[in-house]
Amino acid sequence: MLKRFTPQLALLAIICLIAAFSYVKSEVIPTNTTTDIAKTVIIDAGHGGFDGGASAADGTVEKDINLQIALKTAYILRLNGFEVIMTRDSDTGTEDDESEAIAKRKKSDLSNRLQMMKDYPDAIYVSIHLNKFTTSAANGAQVFYTKNYKEARDLAQSVQQSIVTLIQPENTRVVKQGTDSTYLLKNAAVPTIIVECGFLSNKSELEKLKNDDYQSQMALAIVGGIMDYSK
Ligand SMILES: [Zn+2]
Secondary structure, rough: OOOOOOHHHHHHHHHHHHHHHHHHHHHHOHHHHHOOOOOOOEEEOEEEEEOOOOEEEOOOOOHHHHHHHHHHHHHHHOOOOOOEEOOOOOOOOOOOOOOOOOOHHHHHHHHHHHHHHHHHHOEEEEEEEEEEEOOOOOOOOOEEEEEOOHHHHHHHHHHHHHHHHHHHOOOOOOOEOOOOOHEEEEHOOOOOOOOOEEEOOOOOHHHHHHHHHHHHHHHHHHHHHHHHHHH
């Protein structure tokens, strides 16, 4: 078992993914028509700006780690030839009117994120979040999917499997269909998943999630799952 997934190893894995993907591309289609294989991925860094999301005992706010993992995921996806749209790439919400009351801003923020799905109907939507639970022992990533598209479950499974294989070999969580209480999953207009990357309420997982290398490993694992799904 790997003791630690080092940055060098992560880089090697990225290079391997790129090489594997280029190989598949060159095998399947002539090199001058790459648009057929290009996939559009909307990467959604959960929360942002006025909406911090969950927070940890040490004051770490979910929105900040979501953004770091989302930026790294987008970067690796682009390296691998995907078109990437980000719902946000800085610490902002997506609401229309910042002077409104919080509840209205939240509603506007979510409906704008949903609108991005409608703007890119051929895309898949990958939302990055962190979990929090009353019991501090709970840990490990878990991927949720919309019931609106049957392929969303396949995407969720690919991403869950990739995370388990690459960085969380002891994780026994399984993918779950989102409930109607999750607005984006209930209303999803493209195949949509929410990746809950880990628990802010678990001390050792929190330390990992705050670590830049670990965020890169998580991003790489998410990309691995997306690539596997997109084959
Ligand atoms: Zn969240």
